[in-house]
Amino acid sequence: MNLIEARALEVSYGEIRAVRGVDLAVGRGELVCLIGANGAGKTTTLKALCGMLPARAGVINYDGAPVTGRPAHELVRRGIVLVPEGRGIFARLTVLENLQLGAYARRDAAVAPDLERVYDLFPRLAERRRQPAGTLSGGEQQMLAIGRALMSRPRLLLLDEPSMGLAPLLVQKIGDVIRRISREGVTLLLVEQNARLALAISDRGYVMESGRVTLADSAQALLSNPQVQAAYLGG
Amino acid sequence: MDIFTQQIINGLVLGSIYALVALGYTMVYGILELINFAHGEVTMIGAMVCLAVIGALLGQGVDLPGVALVLIGLAAAIPACMALGFTIERVAYRPLRRAPRLAALITAIGVSIVLQNLAMIVWGKQYVSFPDILPAARLEFGGVTVTGLQIVIVAASCALMLGLWALVQRTSLGRAMRATAQSPDLAALMGINPDRVISATFMIGAALAAVAGVLVSAYYTQAHYYMGFLLGLKAFTAAVLGGIGNIAGAMLGGVLLGVIESLGAGYIGPLTGGFLGSHYQDVFAFFVLIVVLVFRPAGLLGERVAERA
Numbered sequence: 001m002n003l004i005e006a007r008a009l010e011v012s013y014g015e016i017r018a019v020r021g022v023d024l025a026v027g028r029g030e031l032v033c034l035i036g037a038n039g040a041g042k043t044t045t046l047k048a049l050c051g052m053l054p055a056r057a058g059v060i061n062y063d064g065a066p067v068t069g070r071p072a073h074e075l076v077r078r079g080i081v082l083v084p085e086g087r088g089i090f091a092r093l094t095v096l097e098n099l100q101l102g103a104y105a106r107r108d109a110a111v112a113p114d115l116e117r118v119y120d121l122f123p124r125l126a127e128r129r130r131q132p133a134g135t136l137s138g139g140e141q142q143m144l145a146i147g148r149a150l151m152s153r154p155r156l157l158l159l160d161e162p163s164m165g166l167a168p169l170l171v172q173k174i175g176d177v178i179r180r181i182s183r184e185g186v187t188l189l190l191v192e193q194n195a196r197l198a199l200a201i202s203d204r205g206y207v208m209e210s211g212r213v214t215l216a217d218s219a220q221a222l223l224s225n226p227q228v229q230a231a232y233l234g235g
Numbered sequence: 236m237d238i239f240t241q242q243i244i245n246g247l248v249l250g251s252i253y254a255l256v257a258l259g260y261t262m263v264y265g266i267l268e269l270i271n272f273a274h275g276e277v278t279m280i281g282a283m284v285c286l287a288v289i290g291a292l293l294g295q296g297v298d299l300p301g302v303a304l305v306l307i308g309l310a311a312a313i314p315a316c317m318a319l320g321f322t323i324e325r326v327a328y329r330p331l332r333r334a335p336r337l338a339a340l341i342t343a344i345g346v347s348i349v350l351q352n353l354a355m356i357v358w359g360k361q362y363v364s365f366p367d368i369l370p371a372a373r374l375e376f377g378g379v380t381v382t383g384l385q386i387v388i389v390a391a392s393c394a395l396m397l398g399l400w401a402l403v404q405r406t407s408l409g410r411a412m413r414a415t416a417q418s419p420d421l422a423a424l425m426g427i428n429p430d431r432v433i434s435a436t437f438m439i440g441a442a443l444a445a446v447a448g449v450l451v452s453a454y455y456t457q458a459h460y461y462m463g464f465l466l467g468l469k470a471f472t473a474a475v476l477g478g479i480g481n482i483a484g485a486m487l488g489g490v491l492l493g494v495i496e497s498l499g500a501g502y503i504g505p506l507t508g509g510f511l512g513s514h515y516q517d518v519f520a521f522f523v524l525i526v527v528l529v530f531r532p533a534g535l536l537g538e539r540v541a542e543r544a
Contacts, residue, residue, distance in 0.1 A: 052420065076426035088421045090414050101414055104407060105426025152426065 002061075003028045003156055003187045004049060004080070009058035011041075011048045018044040020211035021058070026156070026189050031182040033190040033198035033219070035232055036208035042191040043085055045208070046158045049189070050082040051075045062156070077105045079155030083162065085191075087145040091134030095125055098133050098144055102151030111151070118147035121177060139170040146177060157181065159190045163197055175201050195232035199223045207232070237378035242501035243494060248385045248454065250493020251392030255447035256470030257477070257485035258399060259440030265416040265480040266436055268336065272343040273323055275467015276350035277316050277441050281448030282458040283354055285312040286363050293366060301368030305453065312445040319350075320441025321434055329430070347467075354460035365456040388450045395443060396486050402439070403482060412436060416480070465517065469496075472524040478537020487535060495519055 005025035011018055019041045026032045034042050047053040049060060051072035060068045067075060072082075090098050099118060103111045119126035122143040128136060133144055142162055149157055159178065163171040171194065179201050182188050192198035199205055199219045207215035207228060215222065222228050256278055263271045285308035292304055299307075327346045331339045372383035403409035411432050415422040419429040451466060452458040473492040477484025500516035527534060 050424070052424070071428075072420075072423040073426050073428045076424065082424055084421070084424065088418070088424065090417050090421065092417060093410065093413060097410055097413075100407070101410055101422075101425045101427075104411060148425075 001028060001064075002026065003030075004060070004062045004189070006045070006049065007059045007061075009045065009048060009060065010056045011044050011053055012056045013044075017056075018211055019048065022208070022211070022213050024206055024213060024216070026187055029182075029185060029187055030204065031178070031188045031190065031202050033192055033195075033202040033205045034208060035192055035195040035198055035205060035222075037231075038193070040208040041211040042208055043160055044211075046082060046160050046189070046191055050080050050158055052082070073105075076152060079153075080158065081149045081152050081154035081156070082158040083145045083149045083160060085160040085164065087138075087141045089133045089136075089141050089144050089148070092132055094130055095133050095136070095144060096129040098148050099125070099129075099151050102148035105152055114151055114153065118150055121150075121180070122147055139166050139173075142166060142170075142174060143177075146174075146181075150181070154186055156187045156189065159188065161191060161193060163192060163194045171197060195228070238501055239498075240377075240379045242497040244379065244381055244385065245501075246494030246497030247490060248388050248493070249497060250473075250490035251389050252447050252451050252454070252489075253466075253470050253473045253493050254486045254489025255392050255395060255443045255450075256466060257473040257489045258396070258482065259444050260471050260474040261477070261479055261482060261485040262412075262436050262440050264474070265482070266412065266419075266433055267328070267332075267339075268480075269328060269339050270343060270471065270479075271323075271328075271437075271440075272340070272467065272471075273327075273346035273350060274440065274444060275463035275465075275470065276347050276354070277319055277323075277463070278444040278448040278451070278466055278470075279354060279458070279460065279463030280319055280350065281312040281316045281445030282452035282462065283358050283363065283448075283460070284315045284445075285309055285449045286365060286452060286458055287358070288312070289366060289368070293368075301366075301370065304368055305449065309446065309449050312449055313442050316441040316445035316448075317438040320437040320444075324434060324437040329433075347463075351460055351463070358460060360460065362457045362459050365452050365458065367456075369453065384453060388454060391446065391450065395446060399439070399443070400482070408432075408435060469517075469520045472520045472527075475534055476523060476527050478534025481534065481536045484534055484536035491535075492520060492523060495523055 002025040007023050009019055009022040022045055034045065036042050044053060048055050051070050055068050059066055062078065062080060090101065099115060103114065124140050125144055125147055133141065136144060146162065162174050166174065175197050178188065178190065190198055190202060199222055202219040205217065205219045205222045206213050256274065259274045260271060263269055288308040288311045289304050292307065323346055327342050328339055331342060369384060374381045403412060411422065411427045414425060414427060415429050415432045422429055469492065470489065473488040474485045476492055477488025496516055496519045499519040500513040503511050503515055504513060
């Protein structure tokens with residue numbers, strides 16, 4: 001059964017139709033990626049799924065119920081969490097405060113073990129917990145953004161370009177972390193321009209072009225698809 | 236030397252009241268980038284509600300110590316102002332959240348005029364005097380006089396500012412406020428409802444304004460429907476001086492402005508050979524405002540510039 005599905009989703013910025021009738025679904029526990037060129041509508045799709053942007057048409061179902069038009073802060077409480085493009089950390093707050101904000105919506109008090117888990121996953125964050133988050137390096141900020149999202153105990157984690165601007169070694173590390181999160185049972189939808197990384201770790205993938213899904217297949221099949229190879233994997 | 240010390244003390248008293256009011260301006264600006272010009276009127280309503288309650292109690296012949304009467308008045312003024320702050324944001328500013336900032340600014344001035352006129356209708360045009368119910372304790376040392384009320388004003392303001400600091404720095408609501416100030420969209424991704432944080436900010440600012448209103452009316456032994464205008468402008472100046480949007484800046488700016496004003500008022504007479512008197516006190520606040528806007532528009536502790544203030 002699908003945790004989230006979008007049917008005939010359309011999203012516009014004013015007159016510009018960025019997403020033009022997208023159908024996609026992510027099953028429980030799946031790791032699915034959405035790849036495509038700049039401006040294909042990937043980020044817009046994610047923002048619509050998490051309630052940051054309104055859908056102009058179409059339906060979004062989450063956990064068997066429609067959530068179209070619900071605000072982002074409500075969807076966070078229901079388990080949909082976005083790690084936005086460019087990380088979106090609170091630069092003037094400390095690392096610890098950023099992580100605590102991740103757990104803001106939780107009612108239970110058992111935040112401490114989760115904090116330990118995040119520090120265990122990213123030891124650098126533990127070392128820098130008292131520092132303003134704006135003083136972290138790009139890679140550390142990405143780790144903070146992912147760690148903060150984990151603090152909310154997401155059921156569906158939406159990751160927007162987690163590898164962007166990172167050194168190859170860090171890209172590897174982020175890939176490992178995503179796989180680990182997936183193994184722990186979190187459902188993931190990953191948007192990436194680094195199609196090779198995305199397809200290497202995903203179960204399935206969607207390819208978007210000009211606001212539409214043009215291909216949907218298993219990650220393995222997409223990796224060996226000549227069209228995908230030519231367009232997104234550098235031949 | 237005596238005059239100097241005395242004026243410093245008077246300045247600290249006045250300054251701590253400015254700081255309380257300035258916090259309301261700066262917190263709202265920090266989150267919405269809006270100068271809530273109706274905030275001075277919230278202070279006035281606080282004073283008026285407190286005085287109305289005290290007057291009613293005295294009219295009923297309630298026999299309580301003066302301090303208890305003022306505390307009861309304060310206990311009425313705080314929730315009244317919080318409700319007012321909540322309502323102002325909900326009715327006047329929220330519909331304009333996505334509108335150009337000029338629209339919100341003009342609306343703020345409009346709200347301020349509406350509140351002044353409402354207060355005039357309810358409480359009249361004349362000055363409402365603060366009844367002489369507080370004990371007139373005073374300390375004198377070396378030619379300097381400090382009244383009990385002055386000590387209470389400074390102590391209460393300090394306690395409230397410490398409390399606010401702890402709220403903003405140490406609690407979940409405070410983190411949510413700082414996150415929303417940085418980016419409402421990102422805050423929403425943390426499960427924070429920005430509307431609720433904004434409402435809370437207005438209510439906290441209004442509660443501080445209520446206390447400031449009561450303190451200032453007790454200090455000057457009177458209240459008036461128009462008192463919020465000048466007090467609001469000075470507090471706004473204090474917020475700009477400290478760096479608008481910056482909470483520590485509002486505290487610093489308030490105290491500094493009070494001291495500058497007091498020293499100015501104390502020395503302008505002797506310095507001009509009696510040509511200008513201490514009734515020019517109000518000039519100093521606006522002189523400071525102009526100097527800050529020209530030479531350091533971001534304020535003493537500010538990072539961002541209030542380019543459309």
